[in-house]
Structures are given as C-alpha cells and as structure tokens.
Amino acid sequence: xxxxxxxxxxxxxxxxxxxxxxxxxxxxxxxxxxCPRCKSQNLQRYQFGGEGKVYSHTVVYDAPAGYEGFxxxxxxxxxxxxxxxxxAQLTDVDIDDVQIGMPVEMVTRRxxxxxxxxxxxxxxxxxxxxxxxx
Amino acid sequence: MTKVYVVGIGQTPVRExxxxxxxxxxxxxVLEAIEQAGVEKADAIYVGNxxxxxxxxxxxxxxxxxxxxxxxxxxxxxxxxxxxSGAAAVRMGCLAVASGLxxxxxxxxxxxxxxxxxxxxxxALVTATDEEYEAIHGLSLVxxxxxxxxxxxYEHHVERSDFAHFSINAHKNASxxxxxxxxxxxxxxxFVNARMIADPISLLDSAPVADGAASLVLCSEKVVGExxxxxxxxxxxxxxxxxxxLHDRGNPLFLQGVYESAQRAYAxxxxxxxxxxxxxxxxxxxxxGALSLEGCGFASEGEGVRLGIDGEIALEGRxxxxxxxxxxxxxxxxxxxxxxxxxxxxxxxxxxxxANQVDGRLGMAQSIGGSGATVVTHILxxx
Amino acid sequence: xxxxxREVGIVGYGAYIPRYRISAAEISRVWKMGEDTLHLxxxxxxxxxxxxATIAIEAARNAVRKAKIDPQKLGAIWLGSxxxxxxxxxxxxxxxxxxxxxxxxxxxxxxxxxKAGTEAMQAAFGFVGSGMVQYAMAIGADTAQGRPGDQLExxxxxxxxxxxxxxxxxxxxxxxxxxxxxxxxxxxxxRPSQHYPTHGSRFTGEPAYFTHSLMxxxxxxxxxxxxxxxxxxxxxxxxxxxxxxxxxxxxxxxxEQYEDGxxxxxxxxxxxxxxxxxxxxVLDKADVGERILLASFGSGAxxxxxxxVTTELITRGRNPLPGVADYVTRxxxxxxxxxARHRGKLSMY
Numbered sequence: 001x002x003x004x005x006x007x008x009x010x011x012x013x014x015x016x017x018x019x020x021x022x023x024x025x026x027x028x029x030x031x032x033x034x035c036p037r038c039k040s041q042n043l044q045r046y047q048f049g050g051e052g053k054v055y056s057h058t059v060v061y062d063a064p065a066g067y068e069g070f071x072x073x074x075x076x077x078x079x080x081x082x083x084x085x086x087x088a089q090l091t092d093v094d095i096d097d098v099q100i101g102m103p104v105e106m107v108t109r110r111x112x113x114x115x116x117x118x119x120x121x122x123x124x125x126x127x128x129x130x131x132x133x134x
Numbered sequence: 135m136t137k138v139y140v141v142g143i144g145q146t147p148v149r150e151x152x153x154x155x156x157x158x159x160x161x162x163x164v165l166e167a168i169e170q171a172g173v174e175k176a177d178a179i180y181v182g183n184x185x186x187x188x189x190x191x192x193x194x195x196x197x198x199x200x201x202x203x204x205x206x207x208x209x210x211x212x213x214x215x216x217x218x219s220g221a222a223a224v225r226m227g228c229l230a231v232a233s234g235l236x237x238x239x240x241x242x243x244x245x246x247x248x249x250x251x252x253x254x255x256x257x258a259l260v261t262a263t264d265e266e267y268e269a270i271h272g273l274s275l276v277x278x279x280x281x282x283x284x285x286x287x288y289e290h291h292v293e294r295s296d297f298a299h300f301s302i303n304a305h306k307n308a309s310x311x312x313x314x315x316x317x318x319x320x321x322x323x324x325f326v327n328a329r330m331i332a333d334p335i336s337l338l339d340s341a342p343v344a345d346g347a348a349s350l351v352l353c354s355e356k357v358v359g360e361x362x363x364x365x366x367x368x369x370x371x372x373x374x375x376x377x378x379x380l381h382d383r384g385n386p387l388f389l390q391g392v393y394e395s396a397q398r399a400y401a402x403x404x405x406x407x408x409x410x411x412x413x414x415x416x417x418x419x420x421x422x423g424a425l426s427l428e429g430c431g432f433a434s435e436g437e438g439v440r441l442g443i444d445g446e447i448a449l450e451g452r453x454x455x456x457x458x459x460x461x462x463x464x465x466x467x468x469x470x471x472x473x474x475x476x477x478x479x480x481x482x483x484x485x486x487x488x489a490n491q492v493d494g495r496l497g498m499a500q501s502i503g504g505s506g507a508t509v510v511t512h513i514l515x516x517x
Numbered sequence: 518x519x520x521x522x523r524e525v526g527i528v529g530y531g532a533y534i535p536r537y538r539i540s541a542a543e544i545s546r547v548w549k550m551g552e553d554t555l556h557l558x559x560x561x562x563x564x565x566x567x568x569x570a571t572i573a574i575e576a577a578r579n580a581v582r583k584a585k586i587d588p589q590k591l592g593a594i595w596l597g598s599x600x601x602x603x604x605x606x607x608x609x610x611x612x613x614x615x616x617x618x619x620x621x622x623x624x625x626x627x628x629x630x631x632k633a634g635t636e637a638m639q640a641a642f643g644f645v646g647s648g649m650v651q652y653a654m655a656i657g658a659d660t661a662q663g664r665p666g667d668q669l670e671x672x673x674x675x676x677x678x679x680x681x682x683x684x685x686x687x688x689x690x691x692x693x694x695x696x697x698x699x700x701x702x703x704x705x706x707x708r709p710s711q712h713y714p715t716h717g718s719r720f721t722g723e724p725a726y727f728t729h730s731l732m733x734x735x736x737x738x739x740x741x742x743x744x745x746x747x748x749x750x751x752x753x754x755x756x757x758x759x760x761x762x763x764x765x766x767x768x769x770x771x772x773e774q775y776e777d778g779x780x781x782x783x784x785x786x787x788x789x790x791x792x793x794x795x796x797x798x799v800l801d802k803a804d805v806g807e808r809i810l811l812a813s814f815g816s817g818a819x820x821x822x823x824x825x826v827t828t829e830l831i832t833r834g835r836n837p838l839p840g841v842a843d844y845v846t847r848x849x850x851x852x853x854x855x856x857a858r859h860r861g862k863l864s865m866y
Contacts (some may be wrong), residue, residue, distance in 0.1 A: 009266060014615040030267050036377065056279035056288070059333040060272060064256035067272035069865055070565055074330070075277045077381055077562055085381035087268050087278075091534045091566055092321075094849070100288050108574045108615050109566035111270055112432075122570060122611060123270065130847065133837045 006121050013123035014108055018084070020046035027082045030133030052080040052126070057090065057098045068111045078104055078126050092127040103129040138231045139358040139365040140514070142171025142351035143477045145355075148315045148465030151345040156246035159347035160199045164242055166383045171351035177236035178209040181404040182223030182243040183512075184216050184469035188258045189249050197227050199242060214469070215420060216262035217306045219243065220348070221472025221510035227352045228512075237354045243473030244347035247450040255343060259468070276340060276419070278380055278505045280332040282381035284423035287334065287385055290436035294334050298325035299442030301338050304456040306416060307449065308463025310489040314476075315344050315465030337418040343463035348473040363517055364484045365398040369496075370513035372398035392429030395500065395509035400431075403513045407431035410513070411494025412454045412482055414475035416502040417461045426500060427453070431471070431509075457482060473500035476512060477516030483516035518694045519639070520741035525588060526688025527679040527825070529584020529834075532797040533575040534784055534844035537562040538629020541671050541854045547853045548666045550843045557758055558787025560674040561644020562851065562859050563660045569598045569677070572790075573658035574615040578676040580654065581616055582756035583689075583834040584681045589682070591618040595641060596626050597633025597789045599707065599714075600660045601810075608821040630705060631754055632815025633657065634678070634789040639695055639821050652683045659788035663714035665862060673784025678793035683780065690800060690809065690825040694741055697818030698733040703762075706709065706817060716816075725818045726756065731762055733820035734812045741824055745769035749807040752778035754785050754814035756786050777802055783845055789815075798841040803827045 011017040018029035020125075023040035029048055034041055055077040063071045074090040090098060091109055104126035113120045143164025146159050154162075156493040161182065168174070181196040192198070215222040220243030236426055256274040258353040263269050273281075287294060301320060309316035320338060328336035336340060357367050374517035376391030377383045383390065400406055407430055415430075417423040426437030432453050433441050446452040458464055458478040461471055481487045500511045522600040540559040544550075563572065573596055581588050594613040601608050609624035620622075627637045634657015641653035660678030663669030685691040704725035707714040717725075732752055738744060746753075751774045753761040758781050778795035780787075787794055792813040799809055805827055812822040857863050 001672075003441070010382070010614055010665070012266075014758075015617060025178070036382070056281040056285035058277045058284060058335075058828055059330070060274060060277045061329075061333070062256055062274065062276065062331045063253055063272055064260050064274050065253040065272075066257065068253050069507060072274060075271065075273045075281065077281050077386070087273055087281075087379065087381045088271050089273075092564060092849075100285070107570050109564075110568060111566075120568075121270065122615075125566065131837055 003119055006119060016048040016106060016124060017051055018046050018048055019043040027084060029080065029084050029086055038103065048080055048082055051129070052078040052104055054100055054102045054104060055079040055085055056100060060094050074098055089093065089125045090127065091125040105129045135232050136234055136354045136356065137252050138228050138352055138354070138368045140368065140480050141353050141358060141361060142167040143349070143480050144170065145266065145313050145474060145477050146228040146346050147313045148344050148346035148467055149219045150248040152248060154345065156190060156195065156244050156497070157198050157202050159246065159345060160242050163347040164199065164203045164240055165347040167240065167349035167351050173238055173351055175205065175411060176208060176351070177241045178230060178240045179205065179240045179242060180223040180226040181210065182220035182241070182469050182473060183212055184214060184219045185245060185258050188261060189246055190282065203259065215411065215508040215510070216503035217416065217468050218472055218503035218508045218510045219469035220286045220474070221499065221512065222373065222508070224350065224472060224476050224512060225371045225373055225510055227350070228368055229486035231354050232350050233422070234354070236471040239352050241352060241473060242347060245469045246345050247343045247465035247467060248345050249455055268379050274332060275333040275505065276335055279419040279421055280335040280385060281380060282425065283334050283419070283485045286421060286424065289349065289387060292439050295322060295326050296439045296443055297339060297424065298322045298347055300417055300420040300423040300447070301325055303442065303447050303463050304460040307457055307490050308459025311326045311458040311464060314459040314463050315342055316459070316463050326479050335419055341418045341466035344465040344467050346465065346467035346470050346474065348470055348477045350473060350476060350512050360361035365517055366480045367515045368512055370399035370402035370517045373508065374398060374400060376506050378504065380505050388435060389425050389429040389506045391506050391509035392426055392500065392502065393417035393445055395403055395511040396430040397515050399498070399511040400506045405496065410496055410498045412492045412497045414457065414460065414497070414499040416456050416500055418466055418502070421468060422502060423455065430500065449492055451488055457490050459485065472510060475499035475501065476514065480512045483514055518696050518737060520692065520694045521572050521643055522693060523646045523648055524685035524691060525642050525646045525682060526685045526691030528683035528687045528689065529580045530679060531571050531576045531579025532676070532678045532794055532841045532844060533579065534561050534676040534841070535563040535567055535572065536847055536849050537564060537851050537859060538555035538848045539851055539853065540617040543853050544622060544671055556670055557785065558782050561676055561787065562672070562856055563675045564706055564780060565859055567599045568602045569658045569660055570602050570611045572660065572675065572677040573608065573612045573656045573679065576658060576679040577612050577616045577656055579838055580679040580681050583838055585834070586630055586652060586681065588617040591622055591652050591654050593641060593653035594602065594618055594622060594624040595654065596656045596658060597629065597637045598626065599628065599630055599788055600634065600662060601706045603627055607614050610790040615739065621758060629819060630817050631791055632817035632819060632821055633812040634793045635811070635813035635821040638680055638682065639697065642695065645682045654679055654681050654753050657789040657793035661786060661788040662735050669716065671715055671766050672781070672786040674787045676784055676787035676794050678790050678797045686713065688828055689830045690827045693824040693826060694737060695820045695823045696733050696737040696740065697819060698731070698736065699834070700836050702818035704816045704818055705706060706836055721816065722760070726754070726760055726814050727764060727819050729812045729820040730754065731768065733822040734768060734810065737824060748810045749806055750777055750799045750803065750809040751775050752799055753812050754792045754797065755760050755779065755781035758782050778840070780845070794841060800831065801840040801842065803831050805829050805831055811857050
C-alpha cells in the first residue's frame with residue numbers, strides 16, 4: 001500500500017481542483033501540463049463547482065478487488081457544468097432512479113480502504129442534487 | 135523497406151489451462167510456429183503480454199520464453215499495451231523486418247489469466263485504465279464499456295438486445311474452431327437473460343478472459359524467397375492512441391484511436407474499408423464491436439449495431455467479423471489476443487479456415503488496449 | 518460563568534444527516550424487545566461510503582457557505598466525535614483539507630463522549646474571544662455504535678453539525694455565556710479496540726444525564742439571571758425521547774420551547790452531533806432576537822450549557838442551503854439486513 005500515491009491527489013479528490021487553459025479557455029479535470037485542445041502549457045489552477053448532469057451510468061455487480069463490499073454500486077460519467085466529463089460513483093440514490101441527464105452534485109465519500117488496518121481513501125462521488133436553487 | 139511475410143503460425147487452445155503456466159503456453163505456440171515456418175533460429179522474439187507481473191509476479195517474460203523455447207541468446211523483449219499487447223508485438227515484428235534490420239522474427243502473444251479468480255481478475259484488467267481517475271472509483275474495465283453502451287443505447291435509440299447478434303455470430307463461428315473456448319451457439323433469449331456484470335453489460339456481452347498463446351514467424355522478402363507464392367503478406371501495420379480515460383475523449387462514442395489506426399492502415403495498403411473482405415475486430419464487449427465497425431468506416435455513427443442485426447457480420451455477409459469466434463467466442467487471453475487474430479487471418483487467407491472459410495483476399499485485424507487508448511491495426515493479403 | 522472578553526457568536530453553521538433510516542419496528546422485529554419503550558420512530562444510518570469524516574465534511578461545507586467566509590480564515594478546525602475513522606490520525610485534518618482551510622490553521626479531534634462537539638465549540642469561543650484567531654470551526658459528528666440487540670441499537674444514529682465561531686458583529690447568534698459541569702461518573706464508556714460501548718443502563722440516567730445537564734443549565738441561568746420563561750428555545754442532549762423531555766419539564770420548560778430542537782424521534786441519537794444538530798434545527802427556524810439555551814451531555818460525565826441570542830443575520834443563506842429539515846425529509850428506509858451491512862455487522866472476510 002502506497003500512502004503517498006493517494007496523498008498527492010488530495011486537491012483533486014477532495015476539492016475537484018483542475019486547470020484552465022489560459023490560451024484557449026478549456027477547463028480540464030484532471031489537471032494536465034499540456035492543453036489537449038491547443039497544446040498550450042499555460043494552464044492555471046481552476047476550481048470546479050461540483051455540479052453536473054449524468055452523461056452515462058452503470059451498475060457494477062462484479063467489482064475489482066477492494067470494492068466488493070460496495071456492490072452493487074453505480075458508476076457514472078458526469079458532465080460537469082464547466083464542460084468536462086468526470087468518472088465517479090453515484091451515491092445516495094437507488095439504482096432504478098438514475099437517469100441520463102439527472103442533475104447531480106459532488107460529495108466527499110470513502111472511495112475504498114486498504115483493509116481494516118490500512119489507509120482510507122476519500123474522494124468525490126456525486127449524488128442527486130439535494131436542493132434546487134430558489 | 136522490405137515486405138513482411140507470415141511463414142509460420144502456432145496457437146494453443148484458449149482455455150482455463152490449470153496445469154500450464156505462461157511460459158509453457160508461450161513455448162508450445164513458438165515451437166509450433168517455427169516448425170511450420172521451417173526455421174531454426176530467429177533474430178528476435180517479440181512477446182506481447184499484458185499482465186504477467188500482475189497475475190504471476192513474473193515480469194521480464196520475454197527472456198524466459200526465449201530461454202525455455204531453447205533460444206537463449208536470442209534478442210527478446212516484452213511488449214505491453216494492455217489488450218493490444220499482442221498486436222503491438224506483431225507491429226514490433228513488422229517494424230523490425232520491414233526496416234531490414236532483422237530478417238526472421240518470432241512474435242508471441244501469451245496470457246495466463248486463470249491464476250486469478252473473481253475480483254482479482256477485474257483488479258488486473260482495470261490496470262489498463264487511468265488508475266487515478268477511473269480505477270480508483272471502482273470502475274472496472276467492464277463498467278467503462280457499460281458506460282459507453284448505455285450512452286450508445288440512449289443516443290442511438292437502440293435496444294440492449296440489438297447487440298445480441300455480435301455474440302451470437304461469435305459463438306456460432308467459434309463452434310467450428312477447435313482452438314476456441316466457447317464452442318456452443320447462443321440465442322437471443324440467452325443473451326437477454328444473462329447475468330449482469332456491469333449493467334447493461336452481461337456475461338454474454340463480454341469476452342471471457344482465459345489462458346492462451348499464439349505465435350507467428352515473420353520474415354523478409356529475401357528470406358521468404360520462392361515461398362512468397364504461398365505466404366501471407368502483412369500489407370499494413372499501424373498504431374494510434376487516444377486519450378487514456380473515457381472522460382477525456384471529446385466524444386466517447388467515437389473511438390478516435392480506432393479511426394486513426396484504421397486510416398493509417400488503409401493508407402499504407404492503398405485501400406479503403408470497402409476492400410476489406412473480413413475483419414477480426416476487438417469484440418471484448420459487444421459495444422466495442424459496434425464502435426469498431428463505426429470507427430473503421432464500415433458503418434456510420436450509430437449504425438454499427440445494424441450490421442449485426444442485418445446479418446452483414448456473418449461469414450457470408452458484407453463484412454464478416456470474428457470469423458473464428460473473435461474475442462467473445464474464441465476467448466480473450468488479453469495480451470495474446472492480437473496474435474490470435476493475426477493467426478486466424480492467416481488461416482483464412484491461406485484457405486485453412488474449414489467450415490468458417492471466408493472467400494477473401496484482404497483481411498484486417500484490430501486490437502484495442504484499455505477502453506480505446508491504444509489501437510493497433512494490421513491488414514494481411516492472401517498469397 | 519464562562520464568557521470571553523471579546524464578544525463572540527456563531528457566524529455560520531451547517532448540518533448533515535445520512536439518507537438511510539431504520540425504524541424501531543424493524544429492529545424490534547429482529548430482537549423482539551418492544552418498539553415503543555424509547556418512543557423512537559426511526560434512526561439515521563450512514564451509507565456504506567460514509568463515516569464521521571464524510572459526515573463532518575458536508576456539515577462543514579454547509580457551514581462555510583452559510584458564513585460566507587473564506588475558509589482560509591478558519592484558524593481552527595475542531596471535531597468532536599466518538600467514532601473516528603482512525604484512532605490515531607486526526608479526522609479534523611481531513612475536514613480541514615476538504616473545506617480548503619489548510620495549511621495555516623490548527624486542527625484536532627476532541628473526545629468527551631456525546632459532548633465532544635460542544636466541548637470543541639466552547640474552546641472555539643475562547644479561541645476567538647481571546648483574539649488568537651478570527652474564526653474557528655467546531656464540529657460534532659458521529660456514526661454512533663450500539664451493540665446488536667442492545668437498547669442502544671434502537672437509538673444509535675448518525676449525523677453531524679458544524680459551527681463557525683467568530684466576532685459578535687458578524688454573528689447569526691451571539692453568545693451570552695457558557696458553563697460546564699463535569700465529574701468522574703462511569704455511566705457509559707468504550708475501551709480501546711472495542712467496537713461497542715458499555716453502559717450502566719439506569720445508572721446513565723439520574724446520576725449521569727440528569728444531574729450534569731441540570732446543574733450546568735441551572736447554574737448558567739442563575740448566573741445570567743434568567744429563568745425558563747426567558748428562553749424561546751431549548752435544546753438538550755437526546756439519548757432517547759424520554760430523557761430530554763423529562764429534563765426540560767424538570768427545569769420548567771414547555772413543549773413549544775423544546776420541540777423544535779428534538780430530533781431524536783426521527784434520526785436517533787447522533788452522539789456528539791445530537792444536541793448540536795438540535796441547535797442547527799432551532800437556528801434554521803429562529804427569528805431575530807430569540808434567546809436559545811443549549812445543554813449537551815457527555816458520558817463520563819459532563820454537560821456544557823450555552824445561552825445564545827439570534828441577530829438580524831439569522832436568516833442568512835436559509836435558502837438555497839440545505840437545512841436540517843431537508844436532510845430529515847430525505848430518507849430511504851432500509852431493513853435490518855441492509856442495516857447490518859451498512860454498519861459493518863456483516864463480516865465479509
């Protein structure tokens with residue numbers, strides 16, 4: 001188990017910190033050193049808001065090792081309000097209630113743990129938007 | 135640049151070979167291929183393998199294969215590109231021979247998966263994805279493909295059952311291939327009722343990961359000599375990449391890597407998709423079959439699944455696919471699959487495909503690594 | 518009575534309650550204990566991917582949004598809990614990182630059974646009141662443990678509430694004063710490496726809960742020169758439905774004073790978040806100028822009492838930020854089997 005491997009990703013995992021291309025305006029998550037759209041290396045930190053819509057979804061029944069305790073769980077591609085897609089789990093929602101286009105918001109949850117005596121990895125998941133803006 | 139010929143093929147049945155390790159399987163297929171080729175030594179052995187370290191704690195596989203094939207001393211290197219490892223090894227062989235730097239090379243694809251079971255299999259396969267931004271979320275390789283399939287169904291207004299024809303075709307063709315894992319036909323009913331792995335992908339959408347090894351002997355124009363009249367030529371070898379993660383692709387439903395790889399191969403061969411007589415595609419999942427047909431220009435976007443429904447993918451159809459069972463029917467020994475595909479094309483183009491013989495001159499094989507990040511395409515021509 | 522020289526108050530707060538519920542009737546179906554003894558309808562159960570850290574993070578995020586402050590100005594993140602994900606390694610640093618308060622801040626976990634959250638709050642008042650920091654966040658959060666079949670299993674819930682303490686002039690409710698009353702009373706405890714707490718049954722009542730809560734509350738009211746009639750709302754620790762009601766009556770409070778803050782019938786006892794969530798629920802509904810009394814209780818034992826008065830800022834951010842009622846009404850009922858799975862009572866290995 002590598003501790004640093006997860007620790008170094010906290011900005012992304014806890015807070016959806018990405019980058020914005022200063023040249024073409026592309027907003028990117030995760031962060032990159034080169035803009036895939038215009039090849040610029042002038043990328044600055046960009047804070048994503050955590051709201052989006054479900055682009056696609058799946059229910060995982062056969063999980064990779066480390067995730068068996070969560071099955072069946074919902075995987076999704078979420079289209080963030082700022083543009084990019086992000087892969088994550090959906091949480092606090094019943095399997096039959098998930099639909100493409102459903103508004104969701106980011107929450108921080110346990111992604112996995114490395115055994116009872118190991119590291120707990122926290123990170124983003126998405127849930128149905130709790131409350132609509134008035 | 136010299137032409138590249140396939141003068142020998144070898145393959146083990148794709149099975150759960152409980153009693154055989156990766157080295158045993160690889161060596162068997164190498165010996166078979168070199169015997170058929172009538173060569174005693176090679177300038178190099180290129181070993182395609184995706185997961186020997188993950189599965190068996192055995193990296194540095196190529197030297198081991200060379201050693202146990204009785205060829206210690208020969209240059210040997212392992213090529214890794216996830217599910218496209220075998221095809222990438224074929225391409226390395228092509229590059230070596232075409233460049234004139236090597237005259238005879240052996241290409242082997244080998245994978246030993248059955249030493250892992252259950253969740254450990256998914257854990258190994260998911261190493262082909264973006265670990266930090268896909269796998270950490272518990273998204274298996276199956277799940278990523280399921281995300282594509284769900285979106286495809288949504289955008290193109292098709293039914294899950296429409297994908298059944300890919301699996302039915304694969305199983306039907308596999309039943310005549312003694313090397314195939316699943317030699318029994320399946321029905322639409324069985325497809326519709328199969329157990330879900332990652333909804334909407336069920337057991338019958340997915341190729342079984344299994345054990346197997348396949349080998350080729352490639353040689354130059356000079357070495358092939360008079361045998362050129364009976365040898366299958368590799369007329370195109372191309373590779374391309376796409377964004378690693380699904381979420382980083384502009385349009386996840388169009389496999390840009392598949393498109394680029396195929397276009398490069400067509401350009402090398404001086405042909406278009408209409409000239410291809412049969413296509414061994416990467417049907418690890420039915421959705422990959424549909425998207426591959428679209429990316430390679432056999433169908434427009436959203437129409438790939440139609441080729442299955444309309445019977446165009448059958449042996450007698452417009453573009454026969456998975457003619458010896460494909461990944462779904464023959465089985466998918468991950469890093470070996472790309473070599474199996476080429477071996478099967480050689481069988482077809484030599485007229486050795488038995489009941490599954492397709493009447494054709496040009497065959498294409500394409501392997502996909504991960505969810506589409508590496509795509510390697512070969513086009514072979516009959517003697 | 519404790520009160521800092523500098524006037525302080527609550528400048529923002531936030532709550533979180535998990536989505537899942539198990540009813541007392543469902544627990545009773547398994548253990549046949551009789552479902553009505555504790556007057557509880559149902560309790561909140563954390564999801565498979567929730568723990569005290571994730572609960573605290575959402576409560577803390579809601580608090581930051583309510584306060585409308587730059588999280589970098591939080592000089593302290595203090596978390597009180599008896600269900601820390603790590604025995605050694607602060608949960609508070611996880612929360613601090615998630616809300617964007619790191620790295621120039623202090624963070625720590627607090628322990629005093631069910632009053633660890635208010636204990637952190639009291640310290641935060643002192644920290645801000647002394648001028649050492651501009652803002653400090655105190656959180657009470659728990660995924661409460663109860664042994665299967667034990668009376669506690671009917672009540673042990675989950676939830677969290679976070680309070681950002683700052684200067685009175687920015688406050689939604691300012692502090693009039695606080696008092697704590699503690700003694701060495703072993704009414705309820707959990708030894709290291711034990712999953713479930715041990716409790717003294719009826720011993721947890723009179724000598725523990727009632728004595729400490731009564732003494733802290735009465736002393737604070739006496740010092741402030743107030744009686745029960747001076748308070749609009751009152752919140753006590755809620756180990757079950759009976760204790761806080763009986764306590765309120767003994768102190769002379771009427772149902773309309775304690776009902777807004779009484780959440781235990783619908784979410785159970787969220788341990789360190791119990792009275793803190795009650796305060797959040799009261800603040801969610803409060804008008805300007807209401808006087809509010811809060812008295813927590815922690816086994817072992819002690820009680821922290823506080824007297825607040827709401828300001829004209831009290832309605833800030835009421836919409837669209839989720840309040841306690843939004844989380845209470847967001848509910849998905851589960852059966853005992855699924856509950857057992859959620860609470861790690863099914864061993865997979």
